[in-house]
Amino acid sequence: MTDSCEVLVVGAGLAGLQCARELQAAGRDVQVWEAADDIGGRIRTEQMDGFLVDRGFQVLNPAYPAVRRWVDVGALELQPFGAGLGVRRDDGLAVLAHPLREPQLIARTLGSGIAKPGDAAALLRWAAPAFIRSWGHSFDAGDRDVTLRQALDDARLTGELRRVVGQFFAGVLLEDDGSTSNDFARLLLRTFALGVPGMPRLGMQALPRQLAASLATPVRTGTRVESVRSEGGSMLVRASGAELRAEQVVVATDPASAEPLARGNHSAGGPAMKGVLTHWFAAAEPPSRLNLLCVDARERPAGPLVNTAVVSNAAPGYAPAGRHLVQTSALLRPGRPVPGDDEVRRHAADIYGTDATGWELVARHEVPDALPAQPPPLRPARPAEVTPGVFVCGDHRSTASIQGALESGHQAAQAVLRPDFR
Numbered sequence: 001m002t003d004s005c006e007v008l009v010v011g012a013g014l015a016g017l018q019c020a021r022e023l024q025a026a027g028r029d030v031q032v033w034e035a036a037d038d039i040g041g042r043i044r045t046e047q048m049d050g051f052l053v054d055r056g057f058q059v060l061n062p063a064y065p066a067v068r069r070w071v072d073v074g075a076l077e078l079q080p081f082g083a084g085l086g087v088r089r090d091d092g093l094a095v096l097a098h099p100l101r102e103p104q105l106i107a108r109t110l111g112s113g114i115a116k117p118g119d120a121a122a123l124l125r126w127a128a129p130a131f132i133r134s135w136g137h138s139f140d141a142g143d144r145d146v147t148l149r150q151a152l153d154d155a156r157l158t159g160e161l162r163r164v165v166g167q168f169f170a171g172v173l174l175e176d177d178g179s180t181s182n183d184f185a186r187l188l189l190r191t192f193a194l195g196v197p198g199m200p201r202l203g204m205q206a207l208p209r210q211l212a213a214s215l216a217t218p219v220r221t222g223t224r225v226e227s228v229r230s231e232g233g234s235m236l237v238r239a240s241g242a243e244l245r246a247e248q249v250v251v252a253t254d255p256a257s258a259e260p261l262a263r264g265n266h267s268a269g270g271p272a273m274k275g276v277l278t279h280w281f282a283a284a285e286p287p288s289r290l291n292l293l294c295v296d297a298r299e300r301p302a303g304p305l306v307n308t309a310v311v312s313n314a315a316p317g318y319a320p321a322g323r324h325l326v327q328t329s330a331l332l333r334p335g336r337p338v339p340g341d342d343e344v345r346r347h348a349a350d351i352y353g354t355d356a357t358g359w360e361l362v363a364r365h366e367v368p369d370a371l372p373a374q375p376p377p378l379r380p381a382r383p384a385e386v387t388p389g390v391f392v393c394g395d396h397r398s399t400a401s402i403q404g405a406l407e408s409g410h411q412a413a414q415a416v417l418r419p420d421f422r
């Protein structure tokens with residue numbers, strides 16, 4: 001039998017959920033169909049041996065404008081990281097921390113000597129526009145946006161501080177060739193300066209769960225949509241074992257699935273995706289007391305990691321009492337071997353200056369399609385309606401982030417509700 005509703009949202013990641021709840025709040029009869037066995041899309045949390053592990057290390061920044069607007073951050077009980085970085089140098093692990101937010105680390109920060117006056121001035125030259133341009137600023141396609149690498153070169157940021165900035169952004173943007181839009185990198189920097197990222201008490205998936213909780217009709221999971229086509233004045237949607245008629249369809253899938261569903265274009269593959277490998281290790285003792293993300297900023301890093309953190313220092317609820325959880329992240333590069341478990345463990349041990357042979361592997365997540373590439377120029381808003389009655393949203397339509405996914409879901413809902421909306 002063919003079911004029916006006013007709007008079908010395909011995909012229960014952040015974008016689809018945000019879109020669905022706005023449509024529902026406006027009185028639309030909405031259903032959400034999701035291919036996977038649970039909601040959340042790229043944000044999933046698993047319980048393993050008493051540990052909470054997210055499918056790939058990620059954090060929520062409460063300063064994202066979309067998070068401030070649509071998420072009840074208080075209810076998530078965010079457990080913040082410290083505002084700074086642990087920096088592995090030739091002589092051990094140094095600290096570079098925000099002097100006002102982490103006053104207890106001022107002496108260690110100054111003592112490290114990482115921020116030499118010339119380099120600090122170059123960093124400020126590069127960063128200053130981040131505090132003028134906000135996420136609300138409208139970006140003109142083809143304006144002066146360049147790659148992050150180009151912008152750092154132009155600011156003459158060199159030496160150790162350049163390597164620290166490079167490693168930090170490699171872990172955030174999931175690339176280390178500096179090919180990402182500089183405007184996007186600066187927006188992220190602005191967000192890091194305004195808010196301190198953290199992890200919800202119940203894991204990152206608590207975020208999509210909160211969005212889904214307000215939906216009147218529960219998400220139908222395990223339902224992969226196979227085709228969407230216009231027929232007899234409405235949209236006919238076919239999925240595994242189900243069929244539905246809707247007046248409008250919002251395709252809120254991952255980028256690779258969006259084009260074939262929305263436009264029937266099976267040859268378009270979507271934007272290039274960047275991948276990450278996360279290992280989660282259980283340790284009897286924390287390898288460091290620092291509540292900071294740590295990077296290897298030596299001229300020749302001792303291994304493949306772009307960052308590591310003792311997650312349970314920030315989020316004690318991620319580990320059972322008396323145990324500690326360490327995450328390590330390495331980039332996945334197309335055509336290159338995936339870093340091995342021993343290589344990863346050795347590099348983490350080297351960064352912390354500890355022996356990691358006793359660490360137990362709790363989980364290993366290989367996420368090849370973690371983030372869409374975001375080259376310049378930054379175009380954070382694209383029209384949501386791609387063919388009559390079919391709308392597309394997701395981070396690939398906005399910015400490659402939680403902010404972008406939520407904002408894009410909002411844009412799609414507005415486009416459905418107000419046909420003149422652009």
Ligand SMILES: Cc1cc2nc3c(=O)[nH]c(=O)nc-3n(C[C@H](O)[C@H](O)[C@H](O)COP(=O)(O)OP(=O)(O)OC[C@H]3O[C@@H](n4cnc5c(N)ncnc54)[C@H](O)[C@@H]3O)c2cc1C
Pocket residue numbers: 010011012013014015016033034035036039040041042043055056057058059060223224225226252253254255257276367369370371393394395396400401402403405
């Ligand atoms: C490891 C990792 C680390 C990250 N770190 C951060 C971070 O620290 N900060 C940050 O801001 N962002 C981070 N991100 C990015 C952020 O998680 C994503 O931008 C965001 O979750 C994307 O949401 P989305 O709704 O656009 O897409 P998705 O989450 O991909 O949701 C799409 C949904 O559509 C479903 N679907 C696909 N095809 C079909 C079909 N045919 N029928 C039905 N359903 C379908 C999928 O199963 C999925 O649930 C990270 C991502 C990863 C993976």
